[in-house]
Amino acid sequence: MRKIIDTTIETIIFICGILSIIFVVLIFGFLFKEGFAFFKSFGIIEFITGRFWYPTSNTPSFGIFPFIIGSILVTVGACIIAVPIGVMTALYISEVAPKGIRDVLKSAVELMTAIPSVVVGFVGMVTLVPFIRTLFNIPTGLTAFSGSIMLAFMAMPTIVTISEDAMRSVPWQYKEGALALGATKWQTIRRIVLKAAMPGVIAAIMLGVGRVIGETMTVMMITGNSARIPLSIFEPVRTMTAVVAAEMGETVRGGMHYKSLFAIALVLFLITFIINFIADLFLGKNKNK
């Protein structure tokens, strides 16, 4: 009897474990099938480098270059804001803050992950967007810059919690050794803690980037959704995710437009897959030490 229970439970656990892999493979396969059908009739190079997105015109044009630029612009902007603040917050929480503040801050940061993206978008829309418009005196506050700021908020919790874990798992003996040699607290943090935690910090940044690049609702609400190549960060942009989300409802199932959205999703999937893969490489390196 006990043998049977053992085998049953083992099988259930095995199935659960394997399911997640199956799902990823299925999603990828589905995207690949639809996206590939699109690339057969519309060249992949033209798709990625094309500058015009007229999916429903008589002679349709499917160029997603403006969206790739839009996604990159918003993501890079968000990283420039979120990475330094996030890493420094993590340092503060793990190395500097007294215990009371540390616990409060840590829970607060973790709570930030729980804010739904539509709420972030909404708050950004009513507070940040008008502020940006008046501050820079530009025609609209719905810009790549606004998107970057709000997305930075969304990437920060990931960056903070994961890099803080990495910093905290730096063995206490290293810090003690450094202090005992006469290093100041800051020298110890900079030369030992940060160095030892670096793989984890890079992985945290990558996961934060993955979150930003895949984010849809917030960017749809505050980046202005303009399908042209922006000349500066103070112009409206449209990201790859926003295109898919906004247009999927209006397409004819099985048509070129429909398939082109899958192709965008495929490109996006590949980008996030690569980012996650890099993050995994760094996380793995961290564990092997």
Add this chain to the structure above:
Amino acid sequence: MSKIEIKNFNLYYADFHALKNINIYIEEKKITAIIGPSGCGKSTLLRSINRINDTIDNVSTSGIINIFGEDIYGSKIDVDTLRRNVGMVFQRPNPFPISIYENVAFGLRVNRIASNKNIIDETVEKSLKAVLLWDDIKDKLHKLALSLTLEQQQRLCIARVIAVAPHIVLLDEPCSSLDPVATQRIEQLMIQLRDKYTIVIVTHNMQQAARVSHDTAFMLLGELIEFDKTEKIFTNPSKKETEDYVSGRFG
């Protein structure tokens, strides 16, 4: 004058009275051993001498520890400078996860002792030679320090301390994670170093104290029971507790 004077020193971990009114005078350029059963406070006492205990929450102290006549718990003291002058080697070898070379250079850089590459190179070589590690590793200075054996790592940790030219070296059970052969070699190293540094060693191993030290302090439950010449402690102690401990009746 003695190098380290500890006067009426008390230490509390929150409410726990870990060191009770310790008085001890440690002499210059000698090896002083602190022995006693687990939890007697010997490591705590050692860790008070470079104030590395400060890094633990809720530690409070009273009394005086004078090093070169200056109270290290006084308000004028700069703790980072103190720790540079009072080096410490820990129980488990704790080389930093950087190269062997950078491990030794670390103290020189953070204390701004040297920034010139030639001087750093020279000091690294000299320090590694002093711990008899140079010949084994001179070709792999830029390899990760964690790739060394435990004994080599511990030697590296000693080299790292020596590099910043401290006056005092504190050793906290430096051989407890080493095998007997490595232990013997580290002990020989201590004997070689004792002419240059004032060494205080905490050890679990009574024979080790007997082999290397000039003076021995015996501690029990946070109190200093007896402090005398090592020979006397091990052959003719004045206190009953000391005799019971060194003869192996408890501990």
